[in-house]
Each structure stands twice: as C-alpha cells, then as structure tokens.
Amino acid sequence: MPFTYERTIHFADTDAAGVDYFPNYLSICHEAYEEAIAASGIKARAFFSEQNLMLPVSKSSADYLRPLYCGDKVRVTLKPSLLTENSYAIEYEMVRLGSSAKLAATVRTAHVCISTTTRERTPLPADLLAWIQAG
Amino acid sequence: MPFTYERTIHFADTDAAGVDYFPNYLSICHEAYEEAIAASGIKARAFFSEQNLMLPVSKSSADYLRPLYCGDKVRVTLKPSLLTENSYAIEYEMVRLGSSAKLAATVRTAHVCISTTTRERTPLPADLLAWIQAG
Amino acid sequence: MPFTYERTIHFADTDAAGVDYFPNYLSICHEAYEEAIAASGIKARAFFSEQNLMLPVSKSSADYLRPLYCGDKVRVTLKPSLLTENSYAIEYEMVRLGSSAKLAATVRTAHVCISTTTRERTPLPADLLAWIQAG
Amino acid sequence: MPFTYERTIHFADTDAAGVDYFPNYLSICHEAYEEAIAASGIKARAFFSEQNLMLPVSKSSADYLRPLYCGDKVRVTLKPSLLTENSYAIEYEMVRLGSSAKLAATVRTAHVCISTTTRERTPLPADLLAWIQAG
Numbered sequence: 001m002p003f004t005y006e007r008t009i010h011f012a013d014t015d016a017a018g019v020d021y022f023p024n025y026l027s028i029c030h031e032a033y034e035e036a037i038a039a040s041g042i043k044a045r046a047f048f049s050e051q052n053l054m055l056p057v058s059k060s061s062a063d064y065l066r067p068l069y070c071g072d073k074v075r076v077t078l079k080p081s082l083l084t085e086n087s088y089a090i091e092y093e094m095v096r097l098g099s100s101a102k103l104a105a106t107v108r109t110a111h112v113c114i115s116t117t118t119r120e121r122t123p124l125p126a127d128l129l130a131w132i133q134a135g
Numbered sequence: 136m137p138f139t140y141e142r143t144i145h146f147a148d149t150d151a152a153g154v155d156y157f158p159n160y161l162s163i164c165h166e167a168y169e170e171a172i173a174a175s176g177i178k179a180r181a182f183f184s185e186q187n188l189m190l191p192v193s194k195s196s197a198d199y200l201r202p203l204y205c206g207d208k209v210r211v212t213l214k215p216s217l218l219t220e221n222s223y224a225i226e227y228e229m230v231r232l233g234s235s236a237k238l239a240a241t242v243r244t245a246h247v248c249i250s251t252t253t254r255e256r257t258p259l260p261a262d263l264l265a266w267i268q269a270g
Numbered sequence: 271m272p273f274t275y276e277r278t279i280h281f282a283d284t285d286a287a288g289v290d291y292f293p294n295y296l297s298i299c300h301e302a303y304e305e306a307i308a309a310s311g312i313k314a315r316a317f318f319s320e321q322n323l324m325l326p327v328s329k330s331s332a333d334y335l336r337p338l339y340c341g342d343k344v345r346v347t348l349k350p351s352l353l354t355e356n357s358y359a360i361e362y363e364m365v366r367l368g369s370s371a372k373l374a375a376t377v378r379t380a381h382v383c384i385s386t387t388t389r390e391r392t393p394l395p396a397d398l399l400a401w402i403q404a405g
Numbered sequence: 406m407p408f409t410y411e412r413t414i415h416f417a418d419t420d421a422a423g424v425d426y427f428p429n430y431l432s433i434c435h436e437a438y439e440e441a442i443a444a445s446g447i448k449a450r451a452f453f454s455e456q457n458l459m460l461p462v463s464k465s466s467a468d469y470l471r472p473l474y475c476g477d478k479v480r481v482t483l484k485p486s487l488l489t490e491n492s493y494a495i496e497y498e499m500v501r502l503g504s505s506a507k508l509a510a511t512v513r514t515a516h517v518c519i520s521t522t523t524r525e526r527t528p529l530p531a532d533l534l535a536w537i538q539a540g
Contacts, residue, residue: 010169012162012428014421016475021417022327022379023293023300027147030293034145038206057292061331070421071173109292147291151284151340157462157514158282158428158435165428192427196466205286244427280439282432297417304415308476341443 002077002135003039005032006097009072019067026060029092029107032076040131052116053125058087059110066096066104073097074104080135086113086121088132137212137270138174140167141232144207154202161195164227164242167211175266187251188260193222194245201231201239208232209239215270221248221256223267272347272405273309275302276367279342289337296330299362299377302346310401322386323395328357329380336366336374343367344374350405356383356391358402407482407540408444410437411502414477424472431465434497434512437481445536457521458530463492464515471501471509478502479509485540491518491526493537 007028015021020028068074078092092107115122124132142163150156155163203209213227227242250257259267277298285291290298338344348362362377385392394402412433420426425433473479483497497512520527529537 008166008170008173010162010166011420011422012165012426015416016419016421016423017324017326017416018421018423019326021297022330023296023417026293026296027145027291030147031143031145034205035143038143054287056287056289056337057334059331059333060292061329063329064327067326070169146285146287147293149286150281151286151288152281152459152461153286153288154461156282156432157465158431161428161431162426189422191422191424191472192469194466194468195427196464198464199462202461278436278440278443280432280436282435297415300417301413301415304475305413308413340439 002079003032003036005035005076005078007031007074007076009068009070009074011070013068014070017067019069022062022064025062025064025068025094025105026107026109028074028094029076029078029090029109030057032078032092033090033109036078036080037131040127040134042127042131053122054114054116055111055128056114057109058112060108062105062107064105066102068096068104075101080132082124082129082132083110085123087111088124088128137214138167138171140170140211140213142166142209142211144203144205144209146205148203149205152202154204157197157199160197160199160203160229160240161242161244163209163229164211164213164225164244165192167213167227168225168244171213171215172266175262175269177262177266188257189249189251190246190263191249192244193247195243197240197242199240201237203231203239210236213270215267217264217267218245220258222246223259223263272349273302273306275305275346275348277301277344277346279338279340279344281340283338284340287337289339292332292334295332295334295338295364295375296377296379298344298364299346299348299360299379300327302348302362303360303379306348306350307401310397310404312397312401323392324384324386325381325398326384327379328382330378332375332377334375336372338366338374345371350402352394352399352402353380355393357381358394358398407484408437408441410440410481410483412436412479412481414473414475414479416475418473419475422472424474427467427469430467430469430473430499430510431512431514433479433499434481434483434495434514435462437483437497438495438514441483441485442536445532445539447532447536458527459519459521460516460533461519462514463517465513467510467512469510471507473501473509480506485537487534487537488515490528492516493529493533 094105229240231239364375366374499510501509
C-alpha cells in the first residue's frame with residue numbers, strides 16, 4: 001500500500017497569485033518522502049545529512065493541475081522505484097481533499113547515490129534499497 | 136488551555152549550517168497561528184486573503200535557544216493578547232520534543248488590522264476579537 | 271540574444287546537505303523570468319498579480335547537474351517559445367560562474383493563460399506574445 | 406560608510422496577501438549580511454559553513470513599516486556592532502526605492518560565536534572582529 005502524507009497549505013507556501021507557489025509543490029512532495037523514509041525506520045537526520053553518501057535529486061518533473069489555496073488540505077501518495085543499482089525514482093500524486101477530492105499535481109523526482117569521499121556514484125545502501133523494493 | 140501545534144522539521148526548513156534557518160522559526164509559528172485560527176472555526180482562506188481587511192504583522196521578535204535538525208519534532212504553543220482595539224500580539228513557545236523536551240525558541244508577533252479600502256487602521260472583526268479574548 | 275540574469279546563492283537557498291535545495295533552482299529560474307519580463311518593459315507587479323488573467327506554471331522539469339554552494343554565482347539564460355495561442359514554454363540554463371563556468375542545471379517551465387473571470391484558457395496578451403516571439 | 410545591498414522583490418518572496426511574507430524580510434537582511442561579509446574579503450562559503458565555529462542568530466527583531474510588492478526594489482543598509490568578545494549585533498534598514506524612497510522595515514539580529522567542537526561560546530575570529538569594528 002503506498003505511503004500517504006497529509007498537510008495543510010500554509011501562508012508561507014503561497015505567493016502573490018494567492019495560491020501555492022509552484023516550486024513548493026516539490027517541497028511538499030519532498031516532505032512526504034522524508035516522512036516515508038522516517039516511517040520506514042530510517043532516521044531522517046542521518047539519512048539526509050550525516051552518512052558518507054548523498055542522495056541528491058538529479059531530475060524533477062511536475063504537472064500542476066489545480067491551484068492550492070491557504071487552508072486547503074492535501075494528501076500526497078508516493079511510490080518509489082529502482083532505476084539502476086545507484087539510482088531510483090519517486091512518483092507522487094497530490095490530491096486536494098474536500099467534499100470531492102481532486103488530483104492537484106503529479107510529481108516525479110529521480111535520485112542518485114553519491115559517495116561523499118569519491119564523489120562517484122555508489123550502490124544504494126541496503127536499508128534504502130529494501131524500502132524502494134517494498135514500494 | 137493554550138492552542139498547540141506539532142510539526143516535523145523538514146529538509147526545506149534547514150540551511151547549510153544543517154539546522155532550521157532562523158526566519159523559518161517565524162514561519163513555523165505563523166503556521167501554528169493559522170491552525171489556531173482554523174481550529175477556532177474561522178476559515179483560514181477567508182481570514183488571510185479575502186476579507187476587506189488585512190492583518191499584517193507589524194513587529195516580530197524571537198529568541199533562538201536551540202538548533203533544530205531535520206527530523207526533529209517541535210510543538211508550538213501560542214497565546215494571543217489584545218493590544219488596542221485594532222491590534223493584538225501572539226506569543227509562541229517552540230519546544231523540541233523527545234526524551235527530554237527542551238525550549239527551542241520564544242517568538243512574539245504583533246499584528247494590526249487595516250482596512251483594504253481606506254488603508255487606515257480599523258477595529259478587529261468580532262470573531263477575531265472573541266478568539267483573542269478567549270486566548 | 272537571450273536574456274541573462276546573475277545571482278549569488280544565499281544561505282536561504284541552501285539545505286542541510288550544504289547546497290541549493292532543488293526546488294530553489296526553479297525559484298531562481300522564475301526570478302530570471304520575472305527580470306526578463308520587467309526588462310521587456312512589462313511591469314512585473316501588474317504582470318504577475320493584477321491583470322484579469324493569470325499565467326500559472328502548468329508543468330516544470332529540471333535536470334540538476336551540479337551542486338551550488340552558498341556564495342556561488344550563477345548566470346541564468348532563458349528563452350521563451352510559443353506553444354499554442356494560450357500557452358508558452360521557457361527554457362533556462364543555469365551556469366555556475368568561476369574560473370571555469372559549468373552548466374549547473376537545465377530547467378523548463380510551461381505556462382498557460384487563464385482568464386480570472388471565466389477560469390478558461392484565453393489568448394496571450396499582445397505584449398507577452400511579442401516578448402515570446404522576440405525570444 | 407555603511408554597506409548597502411539592493412535587491413528586487415520576487416514572486417517567491419510574496420504570499421497570498423500579495424506582499425513580501427514577513428519572515429522573508431529577515432532573509433533579505435541576511436542576504437545583505439552575506440554580501441557584506443563577502444565584500445569584506447571573507448569567503449562566504451567558508452564563513453557560513455566550513456569553519457570549526459558557527460555564528461548562529463540568537464535573537465531577531467523587526468518592525469515592518471510598509472508592504473513590499475513583487476517588482477519593488479529595496480536597498481538594505483547594515484551596521485554591525487560588537488556586543489561581547491563572542492557576540493555581535495547587526496542593524497538593518499530596508500528602504501523601498503522609487504520616486505520617493507520610504508523606510509520599509511528596520512531589523513536587528515544578534516549573533517553568537519560557538520565552537521563546533523566544544524559547543525561553547527568562543528571568541529570571534531580576528532577577520533570577523535575586524536569587520537565588526539570597522540562597521
């Protein structure tokens with residue numbers, strides 16, 4: 001069953017057009033990814049900043065289908081998939097909740113695993129690989 | 136009983152020092168304020184962007200006591216107080232949760248009520264006044 | 271000649287991995303777009319928030335090729351192109367400046383023109399169309 | 406002569422009230438501080454993330470006097486002052502440029518110097534001390 005994350009759109013997310021600023025859709029998806037990682041038992045702090053490897057986003061793409069206003073509730077569903085032994089992708093769906101839920105955006109990020117010592121690509125760590133394969 | 140709001144520190148909140156970027160403490164407090172307003176029954180979207188009045192922050196002050204790392208859980212407690220018939224303040228405490236909870240920051244914002252038609256200060260609307268006085 | 275925009279990477283742009291947070295590459299490209307619009311003689315404030323039409327981003331895609339650190343200088347080059355009578359795309363290249371300039375990212379955004387009264391797609395305004403066709 | 410920094414208000418800075426979101430005034434001031442540090446010859450990247458000391462903001466206060474709209478130009482003037490051998494403050498004035506320049510905000514940040522090894526306060530490094538005393 002895919003991981004889901006719920007969140008309210010806050011004032012800080014919006015811009016002068018009155019709606020969620022488009023790069024913030026990506027931030028909200030990344031939050032969902034962080035929560036999914038944490039829920040899997042991998043400690044987010046170690047995962048995102050303290051190992052001798054990095055997992056930077058190498059690509060992103062997004063389709064913005066509906067505006068999101070301050071106070072709107074969204075649910076993000078995400079699904080990881082393995083690309084190679086040192087890369088993976090995450091697909092996200094953002095749904096605006098309410099009397100009739102509506103798909104607000106679809107987002108995809110691709111990630112690579114880099115050794116901080118060699119600066120080269122390196123195989124994914126076992127716990128992350130397990131999480132992706134369970135996805 | 137004061138309103139409380141819990142939230143995880145996300146990657147987007149952090150900076151290259153590895154911890155929550157100091158202006159983001161204010162954003163997290165404002166989120167708590169938005170949630171408190173919504174919980175009081177006032178619809179956040181109308182409140183923050185669609186009435187013929189604005190409630191801008193006129194002052195802020197903050198004491199940053201502890202760093203917050205990605206994955207940390209924080210609880211924000213807030214307490215509004217009336218300043219004049221057209222202004223109010225909110226005091227926030229941010230606590231980092233965990234085996235021993237620690238005060239991470241105290242923040243205060245002051246707000247004024249401005250008519251969008253006259254651009255002058257105008258008395259607070261009744262529902263907001265009620266919420267402040269109940270605080 | 272394509273429009274260029276230069277900018278320093280600031281602390282606010284970075285995250286706990288020590289480098290520019292990936293959604294912020296999109297924000298920096300949008301800044302370049304705003305500056306290009308302003309340089310063309312279209313007033314940014316009217317353009318982005320006060321007409322009876324909106325020009326939301328409908329799609330974005332990005333390839334993140336190099337990390338950007340606090341203090342790095344980047345140059346964004348952008349090129350608009352017409353998609354239909356009510357939509358257009360912008361392609362951006364972000365180069366990290368220095369002794370040897372390096373391509374740091376390529377980004378593409380697609381935009382649609384929506385009437386704020388009918389909520390339907392509507393033809394691009396003449397000044398924007400002229401700017402795109404000159405691109 | 407105090408250091409000055411000029412900057413355009415971008416869409417990313419604004420919120421659904423149509424104006425610069427209040428925590429972003431602090432970010433813009435911090436940008437000015439980063440630029441002042443860089444202009445003094447101290448390399449920003451080393452300064453902000455790579456030494457064995459940290460200079461976190463311990464307090465901030467701000468008076469928000471005028472709204473700032475997308476496309477507005479602001480000039481930030483800043484002045485550092487020594488507080489103790491391991492702390493200092495920066496005072497900022499933000500002026501909205503235009504036919505008649507107007508003070509838009511005053512901001513103050515206090516900073517402490519912390520050793521990353523002992524986690525205790527430690528004297529300011531000589532180059533930073535020199536910059537503060539020249540301020």
